[in-house]
Amino acid sequence: MESPENQDYVSAAQAEARFKEILGSKPEWKHLVNSQTIEHLSRQVTWPFRQSLHQMERVKQESHISTALDRSSILAGAEDRQYVPRKPSPSRGIAAFANGGSIDVLIEAGSIWLSDDQLQYEVQEAVSVPAGSYATSEIAQVETITKLHTVTELTAYYEIRLDKSQSAKISSLRIEVDEGMGLLEWSLYPRLLNTNEHSRAFDEFYSSLDELGIRFGNGDFGRIPEMNATVKVTLKLTEGESELLPGQNLTFFGDSADPNIGMITAQTQTAITGGRAREGIEEIRNNAIYNVLYDNQLVWDDDYRFSIRRRWPEALWVNVWGEQEQEQVHGLNQAWINKIFISAYSPDNPDVLSEIVTGMEEPMNRAYIAVEPNLKPYHLIIHATVPRTVVRSTAELSIRERLEFAYGLNSPVRLEEIRLHDMYDLLNETGYFTGAGALLTIDIVGDINSNGLDDLVYLDVQGSTIQVQYG
Numbered sequence: 236m237e238s239p240e241n242q243d244y245v246s247a248a249q250a251e252a253r254f255k256e257i258l259g260s261k262p263e264w265k266h267l268v269n270s271q272t273i274e275h276l277s278r279q280v281t282w283p284f285r286q287s288l289h290q291m292e293r294v295k296q297e298s299h300i301s302t303a304l305d306r307s308s309i310l311a312g313a314e315d316r317q318y319v320p321r322k323p324s325p326s327r328g329i330a331a332f333a334n335g336g337s338i339d340v341l342i343e344a345g346s347i348w349l350s351d352d353q354l355q356y357e358v359q360e361a362v363s364v365p366a367g368s369y370a371t372s373e374i375a376q377v378e379t380i381t382k383l384h385t386v387t388e389l390t391a392y393y394e395i396r397l398d399k400s401q402s403a404k405i406s407s408l409r410i411e412v413d414e415g416m417g418l419l420e421w422s423l424y425p426r427l428l429n430t431n432e433h434s435r436a437f438d439e440f441y442s443s444l445d446e447l448g449i450r451f452g453n454g455d456f457g458r459i460p461e462m463n464a465t466v467k468v469t470l471k472l473t474e475g476e477s478e479l480l481p482g483q484n485l486t487f488f489g490d491s492a493d494p495n496i497g498m499i500t501a502q503t504q505t506a507i508t509g510g511r512a513r514e515g516i517e518e519i520r521n522n523a524i525y526n527v528l529y530d531n532q533l534v535w536d537d538d539y540r541f542s543i544r545r546r547w548p549e550a551l552w553v554n555v556w557g558e559q560e561q562e563q564v565h566g567l568n569q570a571w572i573n574k575i576f577i578s579a580y581s582p583d584n585p586d587v588l589s590e591i592v593t594g595m596e597e598p599m600n601r602a603y604i605a606v607e608p609n610l611k612p613y614h615l616i617i618h619a620t621v622p623r624t625v626v627r628s629t630a631e632l633s634i635r636e637r638l639e640f641a642y643g644l645n646s647p648v649r650l651e652e653i654r655l656h657d658m659y660d661l662l663n664e665t666g667y668f669t670g671a672g673a674l675l676t677i678d679i680v681g682d683i684n685s686n687g688l689d690d691l692v693y694l695d696v697q698g699s700t701i702q703v704q705y706g
Contacts, residue, residue, distance in 0.1 A: 247278075247281070247285070250277070250281035250284060250285055251274070251277045251278070251281060253281075254273075254277040254280060254281055255268050255269075255273065255277065258273065299312070300312030300313065300315075300316075300520055300523060300524065301520070301524065303520075306445075306516055307443045307444070307445075308443070309516055309519060309520050309523075310441065310442065310443040310444075310445065310519070311443035312520075312523060313441065313519050313520075313523035314440060314441060314442055314443060316523050316524075316526060317426060317440070318441075318519070318522065318523040318526045319425075319439045319440060319441050319447075320441055320513060320514040320518075320519045320522075321513065321514035321518070321522075321545050321546075321548060322405055322406050322407070322513055322514075323403075323404065323405075323406050323473050323474075323475035323476075323510065323511060323512055323513040324406055324473070324475065324509075324510055324511040324547070324548055324549050324584075325375045325376045325377045325406055325471075325473035325474075325475070325510050326375070326376045326473075326476070326477045326478065326479070326507045326508050326509050326510035326583070327359075327373060327374070327375045327376075327507065327508075327509055327510075327583050327584055328373070328374060328479070328503060328504075328505045328506055328507035328508065328509075328583075329371050329372070329373055329374070329503070329504040329505045330348070330356070330358070330371065330372060330373075330374045330485060330501055330502065330503050330504060330507075331369050331370075331371050331501065331502055331503075331504040332362065332364045332369060332370055332371070332372070332499050332500075332501045333364070333368075333369040333499065333500045333501070333502075334364040334365060334366055334367060334368060334369065334370075334498055334499055335367070335498050335499075335500065336366055336367075336495055336498035337366050337367070338366050338495060339363050339364065339365055339366055340363070340364045340366075340493050340495045340496060340498055340499055341361065341362075341363050341364075341492070341493045342358055342361060342362045342363070342364060342370070342372060342493075342496075342499065343358065343361050343491060343492060343493070344358055344359060344360055344361040345357055345358065345379065346358045346487070346489065346491060347378075347487075347488045347489045348374065348485035348486060348487055348488065348501055349485065349486045349487075349488045350479055350483060350484075350485060351483065351484065354376055354474060354477060354479070355376070355377070355378040355488070356374040356375065356376050356377075356479075356485065356507065357374060357375055357377050357378075357379065358372050358373075358374055359372065359373040359374060359375055360372050360373060364499060371504055373585075374485075374503075374507065375473075376473055376474060376477050376479075376507060376510060377406060377471045377472065377473050378471070378472045378473070379469065379470070379471060379472075380401065380469075380470040380472055381467065381468070381469050381470075382397075382467070382468040382470070383465060383466070383467055383468075384465070384466040384468065385463060385464070385465055385466075386460045386461065386462060386463060386464040386465075386466065387462075388462070389459060389461070389462045390459070391452070391453035391454060391459060392450050392451065392452070392453055393450070393451045393459065393460060394440075394448055394449070394450050394451075395448060395449050395466060395468065396442065396446045396447075396448040397446060397447050397448060397449075397468070397470070398446070399444060399445045399446050401470060401472060402441075402445055402446050402447035403445065403513060404472040404473055404474065404475075404513075405447055405470050405471070405472060406471045406472070406473045407470075407471045408447075408449075408468060408469065408470050408471070409468075409469040410423075410437055410449060410466065410467070410468060410469075411466070411467040411469070412435070412460055412464055412465070412466050412467070413464060413465040413466075413467070414460065414461040414464045415461070415464075418465075418467055419435060420435070421435040421436060421437050421451075422434075422435060422436055422437075423436075423437060423438070423439065424436040424437070424438060424457065424596075425438060425439070426438060427452055427456040427457045428456075429596075430452060430456045430457045431455070431456070431457075432452075432454055432455055432456075432457075432458065433458060434452065434456075434457050434458060435457075435458055436451075436452055436456075436457035436458070437449045437450060437451050437452075437457070438450045438451075438457075449468070473510065474510065475510045475511055475512040475513060476510045476511065476512050477507070477508075477510050478506065478507065478508050479503050479506065479507035479508075480503070480506055481502075481503050481504060481505055481506055482502055482503060483502060483503045484500075484501070484502055485501035485502060485503065486501075487499065487501070508583060509549055509581070509582065509583020509584065510583075511548040511549060522545075539553075539555040539575070539577070539595075540553050540554070540555055542595075543555070543577075543579065543591055543595070546591075546594065547579070547581070547584075547587055547590065547591055547594075549581045549583050549584045549587060550579045550580065550581045550584075550587050550591070551580060551581060551582065551645065551646070551647055551649070552579065552580040552608065552649070552691055553577075553578070553579045553580075553591075554577075554578045554579075554687075554688065554689065555575065555576065555577050555578075556575075556576050556687075556688050557574070557575060557576070558571040558572055558573070558574055560576075560687065560688060561574070561576060561688070564686050564687070564688055573601050573602065574601070574602055574603075574604050575601050575602070575603050575604065576603075576604045576606050576688070576689075577591055577592055577595075577603055577604070577605060577606065578605075578606040578607070578608045578688070578689040578691075579591055579608070580608045580610075580644075580691055582644070582645040588605050588607065589605060591605075592604075592605040606688070606689045607689070608689055608690075608691040609686075609689045609690050609691060610644070610691050610693070611681075611682060611685070611690050611691060611692045611693070612644075612681065612692075612693055612694070612695035612698065613653075613679060613680060613681030613682065613683050613692065613693075613694060613695065614679075614680045614681055614694070614695055614698050614699045614700070615638070615658075615677055615678065615679060615680065615694065615696075615699040615700070615701070616677075616678040616680060616699070616700045617634065617662075617675070617676070617677050617678075617699070617700065617701045617702065618674070618675075618676045618702050618704075619631075619634070619662075619667070619668065619674065619675050619676075619701070619702065619703045619704070620668075620672060620673055620674035620675075620703075620704055620705070620706040621667045621668065621670070621673055621703060621704075621705065621706065622667075622670035622671065622672060622673055622705075622706060623705050623706075624670070625667050625670075627703045627704070627705065630665070630667045630703050631701055631703045633665050633667070634662055634665070634701055634703070635696050635701065637661055637662060637664075637665070638658075638661070638662075638694060638696050638699075639694075639696045641661055642658075642693060642694035642696075643693060643694055643696055644691075644693040644694075644695075649693065653679070653683045653692065653694075655677060655679065658677050659675065659677060662675060662677075663675070671706070672706030673706060674706065
């Protein structure tokens with residue numbers, strides 16, 4: 236049975252009409268065309284046909300990343316474009332370690348401490364806790380897993396795939412290869428660009444089976460690991476978005492080089508927050524489509540910001556500029572030639588700027604320079620009059636929350652342009668200032684201008700004056 240020409244969907248009525256048309260052309264069936272028997276027979280014959288058409292359309296739909304519905308299809312399309320989804324990032328904060336003994340105790344970097352909900356937290360920097368006192372150190376919600384793999388084949392583009400259950404939680408990984416000379420670290424080169432036959436390089440890929448994998452070179456672009464070489468894969472796993480409130484107990488877990496570790500008690504000093512989930516499937520679909528525009532080639536400042544925000548999603552504010560912009564603000568200086576300046580801010584990761592500068596691949600004949608952001612707060616003076624049907628404390632809280640979300644330092648969607656009429660629109664949306672006698676006046680106090688480089692201009696909501704009264 237043939238489908239109507241140039242038609243993707245065939246309804247039941249259309250299929251039945253076409254079936255009767257075919258039978259009507261047969262003399263022995265012509266007198267039965269309008270009978271109930273033919274109607275029942277047409278349903279039996281045309282249903283598999285329509286179902287097959289539907290299946291073909293679904294296959295056609297799943298073959299395009301922009302129309303696919305299944306996760307595996309979207310991931311396959313992203314893999315075809317050599318796109319690796321953004322990894323999750325861990326929550327971070329400060330923990331306090333108290334020493335109840337009579338001798339100093341060393342808390343090693345990488346030591347593991349468990350929360351009451353059995354999440355693992357690793358100490359980021361070693362700290363010595365004096366006897367009878369306490370010390371603090373940053374902790375991150377990560378779990379370190381080490382895997383050893385033996386190279387079984389001397390072949391180009393040798394691959395190692397990681398477990399699906401772990402791939403979703405990997406925030407970072409480190410590759411070391413022992414080819415008979417001890418473990419040597421190999422570096423990530425996306426698409427194996429800028430490598431040669433001697434480069435200890437690997438690339439990452441993400442398969443349609445939700446597996447993160449690593450791929451080595453072909454002998455021209457990146458070395459081929461030697462037969463029977465040992466590959467050590469060190470994974471940092473995280474739950475991504477998690478929160479641990481201040482004052483929560485932490486329990487030591489594992490081994491320590493200091494036998495007096497049992498004298499240490501630990502609690503969270505600050506909230507352990509700021510983690511980010513891995514990239515969602517719709518983000519993967521869109522970013523895989525537009526990733527080819529950037530192609531991991533760092534040429535323009537927007538390219539740098541895009542790349543940095545993918546690898547360090549906790550960075551709420553990022554700016555990148557070159558020597559020309561630096562000279563426009565600070566004048567001529569030979570020290571700025573062939574320099575790329577990076578400034579970044581994260582409330583959850585105070586070391587994000589140093590991590591970016593050391594983690595970014597340096598372009599040829601260029602060097603990265605870290606510039607601490609220049610925080611420039613400004614304030615508001617708000618006088619508001621609301622009807623007596625509105626609770627004043629509720630109105631003030633709503634005003635502060637809206638301003639914090641739109642203009643606050645730690646807002647992930649902070650507005651870069653500061654315009655008074657936008658603030659009026661934002662607060663008028665609450666509905667508190669539309670009744671009889673309602674009034675709202677907003678004055679900006681402070682410098683809201685930015686030099687366009689390292690100036691991070693934000694609204695200090697806590698230091699602003701917000702007075703709400705009844706009309």
